[in-house]
Amino acid sequence: MRVPSELVPKCPVCGKPMSMNLRADDTFVEDDGWHKAAERYDEFLRRHEGLHILFLELGVGMNTPVIIKYPFWKMTYANPKAVYTCVNYGEAYAPDEIRGQSICINGDIHEVLNAL
Numbered sequence: 001m002r003v004p005s006e007l008v009p010k011c012p013v014c015g016k017p018m019s020m021n022l023r024a025d026d027t028f029v030e031d032d033g034w035h036k037a038a039e040r041y042d043e044f045l046r047r048h049e050g051l052h053i054l055f056l057e058l059g060v061g062m063n064t065p066v067i068i069k070y071p072f073w074k075m076t077y078a079n080p081k082a083v084y085t086c087v088n089y090g091e092a093y094a095p096d097e098i099r100g101q102s103i104c105i106n107g108d109i110h111e112v113l114n115a116l
């Protein structure tokens with residue numbers, strides 16, 4: 001269960017090993033494309049505020065819950081028409097406050113989506 005080092009992508013500029021863009025440290029990149037996507041997301045939320053909406057959370061764990069999970073919980077709590085769905089292998093959970101608006105599926109995302 002190891003990745004051979006020759007398969008780790010290298011930065012074309014400095015040659016250092018590349019990694020995924022995660023909010024794990026101060027190297028997270030928010031470029032022009034990221035900001036445009038963030039604006040589209042904000043606009044979508046603005047246009048659907050108070051409407052019947054599904055917050056579909058796929059495989060979000062507790063590493064950085066403030067990015068997706070907690071906002072989804074808060075927006076579901078604030079909107080009685082909202083539905084929160086959590087598909088997660090081993091961590092499918094919703095707080096008591098939104099339990100009646102939640103669908104938690106404990107399973108492999110690939111299998112769940114195929115079954116749908």
Ligand SMILES: [Zn+2]
Binds near residue numbers: 012013015
């Ligand atoms: Zn580099």
